[in-house]
Amino acid sequence: MHRTVSCDYAVVIFGELECLLDSGETRTLCQGDVLIQRGTMHKWINHSDAWARMVYVLLDAEEVEVNGQRLGEELGGMEGVPNSH
Template sequence: MKTIPRRVVTGLRNGKSIIEQDQIVTNVSEHFPGLIISDIWSTDSTPAKFDEKEIENTAFPNTPKNGSYFRYVQIPPDKDLGIVAPEGQPHPLMHQTDTLDYIVILAGEIYLIVEEEETLLQAGDIVIQRGTNHAWSNRSDSPCIQLAVLLDAEKTKEKRIKRKE
């Protein structure tokens, strides 16, 4: 599977559908060696408009108000990142987002870790991540490829529990 995806964007010209863009994604970052994040598309309203938004590529973006991000992620094995989660301690990459995320595992496998438990995900599995503390742990020997749609969401009224540091 490609590390950096190709993006094909359709559009209209003279009332007929066309391919407006066909190129390798240029908005790519590598926050840790092998951890590739490509933000493919963004919207800033619902209903969405058909124009492209300039995307700031950060590990944990602020999704535009009433908007979305479409993201391609390659997560290398933990051992390649030098990540070790000490027994009884939160995973070092535990984080919380204020988005509703639809995540599809395309290739490989990865553990989804939340505060009270974890589960192994494999290609074809889908996660609905609803603004909770979570981390990804790739304990295999191969990268895991994910596609994610991050949607702006209202924060829950339930008091969030801060993890102990």
Template sequence: MAFEIRRVVTGHDDEGNAIVRQDEVMRSQERLPDYQAMTVWCTSELPVNNDESAFNNGEPGPKGQRVLLRIGELGPDAHSASVMHRTETLDYAVVLAGACDMELDNGEMIRGLKAGDVVIQRGTNHKWIVRGSAPVRFLFVLIDANPVRAGDRILGDDLANLHGKISPMPTPAQ
């Protein structure tokens, strides 16, 4: 179920002309059963520094200063691979291929997400449910955010359901 993408990273030469810094094929890795993903790029500071002297090959910086680009793919009928979880990030989830539903922790189901649809996750507890016989491929942009406040509660990361199940995500240089 692994997949590959081509990553082209641009930069500048000493005269300020655009150049290709990297041109490589990246291969996904299994993070959960029936879930493959790769981190394509991650920033190390905000605002991002595009100077050549600051080129960091997409290595993540400290929490609170990261924007992460990830591509992931859930296998057919892999709803058990996606578990309820919440992160301290603002996530843009773009369905690239396939069809799925999204379940929220209150049981609400968002049905019929398909290629081209976008979900904006604002620190909410959710899981993905693949529908059909084709895998679902996502493009995720995760931006570090402050924990959500709901009344007098602070809703931080909730990754307990992933504990012991998820494989670490290597950085692009790995």
């Protein structure tokens, strides 16, 4: 799971992927589907053996604040990934 400090537009251009949120909620996206999110902990899952392709546009955004706590970027242990802001 990871979270970026950005407003993300994700477009499936080929295949099928599932977006899993830390709440346990899921959405399956197919070719042509768009997901827009900001400040959510999530991960992408490809349940098939086939390739899937997505295009992402990340726009700079303020950190999300919940009950006075700022939810900063968390890269989920991904090494070598630059910060989103």
